[in-house]
Amino acid sequence: FQTFGYMGGMAHPPGYPLIIGSIYLATRILRFAEPAHVANIVGATYAVAAGVTLFYLGWLLTRSRLAALLATVVFSTGYSIWAEAAQVAFVSVQTLLVFLMIAALAAYDESPTRTRLLAVAFATGLSLTNHGLSIFMLPATAVYVATRRFPGIAQPRTLAGVAAGIVLGLVPWLHILRVLVVPVPIDRPENLRRLNLLDLKWQILDRSLATTQESQAGASDQLLEIGRQKLLAEWPSFTHDTLREYGWIWLVPSLIGWLVLVRTRPRLAAWIAWTGLATLWFSLITPPFLNSDRYFSIVFALLATCLAVGIGWVVRAGPALVGTFALNRVQVAALAISLLVLVAAGLRIHQQLTGPARINVVRLRENAAEQAEIGLGIVRHMEPGGVYFTNWTSSWYTRYARHVLGVDRGLSIETVDYGSMGFERANEVLASGRRLYLQRSTPQYVESFNLVKRAGVFYEVLPKT
Known part of the structure; x- marks a missing residue:
């Protein structure tokens, strides 16, 4: 939003x-x-x-x-x-x-x-x-x-x-x-x-x-x-x-x-x-x-x-x-x-x-700064021209950094369903010579990452995601 x-x-x-x-x-x-x-x-x-x-x-x-x-x-x-x-x-x-x-x-x-x-x-x-x-x-x-x-x-x-x-x-x-x-x-x-x-x-x-x-x-x-x-x-x-x-x-x-x-x-x-x-x-x-x-x-x-x-x-x-x-x-x-x-x-x-979990006016600003920090951290961590496979939520951190804050390094951000479809897309990206980044934050993606690992595909887990 x-x-x-x-x-x-x-x-x-x-x-x-x-x-x-x-x-x-x-x-x-x-x-x-x-x-x-x-x-x-x-x-x-x-x-x-x-x-x-x-x-x-x-x-x-x-x-x-x-x-x-x-x-x-x-x-x-x-x-x-x-x-x-x-x-x-x-x-x-x-x-x-x-x-x-x-x-x-x-x-x-x-x-x-x-x-x-x-x-x-x-x-x-x-x-x-x-x-x-x-x-x-x-x-x-x-x-x-x-x-x-x-x-x-x-x-x-x-x-x-x-x-x-x-x-x-x-x-x-x-x-x-x-x-x-x-x-x-x-x-x-x-x-x-x-x-x-x-x-x-x-x-x-x-x-x-x-x-x-x-x-x-x-x-x-x-x-x-x-x-x-x-x-x-x-x-x-x-x-x-x-x-x-x-x-x-x-x-x-x-x-x-x-x-x-x-x-x-x-x-x-x-x-x-x-x-x-x-x-x-x-x-x-x-x-x-x-x-x-x-x-x-x-x-x-x-x-x-x-x-x-x-x-x-x-x-x-x-x-x-x-x-x-x-x-x-x-x-x-x-x-x-x-x-x-x-x-x-x-x-x-x-x-x-x-308390530490306070929800007040200050928290509204803290949350905005935190999301911007995560997005900027991800984008700056990647090589220009890389492809970022992510789930729905974390993709918006990076989109916010690119399209709102203006930090664009020629990245391609793709929200994918892992499994066989994601595996095929991963092979396409690697065959093109571009660097592939995967985001791993929730249990349902573990099997998909294991699939990628068994195939010998290199991947990197990004920080703070």
Whole structure:
């Protein structure tokens, strides 16, 4: 995102036009600053906006500023939302879009009017300018609106307004027009072939299912088997990431809040449950692994919303408990747990401000400098004209050094799938007399490097990667 945003290209699928467009504008306005630092600030700004939106959403659902504030404190001190906010990523943007969608639906549920329906339409369109996960929200949103109608909802004027609202939310996709007119040297053909829904199809069908080798009749069975295997393999990691926020204890008031929604706002409770389960399902079937920092942040946002409702339920019950001394054990337990969660949040704030893993304004600059240092180190280490085989992440360090910082030594950077295809490409490079550099940082590439070594091919492992 730091590289594509600065250059104005189309990021890897599914496109992320909202992030790319925001970074492109920000780096043009703040020309005096380091582009990577500006991009990181953009990502952190989206995270802050998500927290502000949660505060409004909490107040909208509970009419209690205290409940909204407490839920926002817990959310803003959690690990998930800030795990990638120190460097710009789609996580904080997706979280903000989820909160905006819930707020629009909650307002529409209270008083279904044409204006609030248009707000839902705009939020729907805007949600489709980030990650493919938003597509899972579409059927739930459609059912939500269809079961909460108002007189005149089917009139042509209203339907035209809904269509216009969705189109207005999709405006960031106009970035594609610029990419088509002004090509960027680091753009890849598949970036335009796999935008949004097309990338979801590729992730679930073309990549997860080996349809070219298996019969179409066995595709569904294969999908289930893939999901089962990944669930068994990744569940311990996912459980760890769920509990690392505040342990089991913080999930209790969130569950209570969801049950309160089931009773008071069943449509919203169903929408939240559907979105959360769909996110988990997508993370399990999508290769190569379940990335909890990214996908769990959406679940964390949904739980934080329910937490606000749970705390609001306790706050409303507080005066009755004090006035009558008729203590309801469930409410007292929920209140005690909420206080413990807030104490944990206070400790988390202290840790983030003072600990070695702090995530604050300084860290945004440190991260930008670190990525630039890695990229420059790799590029300067290579001989001019060499070929660099790398995985997806580290390739952007070098691209940033070359295309943003301007250090170009005639290198060729190729993101390759190792194995037989990579081996054939390695032979082509060596036959041409060019020096080959391989990047080794993750376990799945070990076998590929062993393949290269057995063939007697010279390779060099670069530092700091």
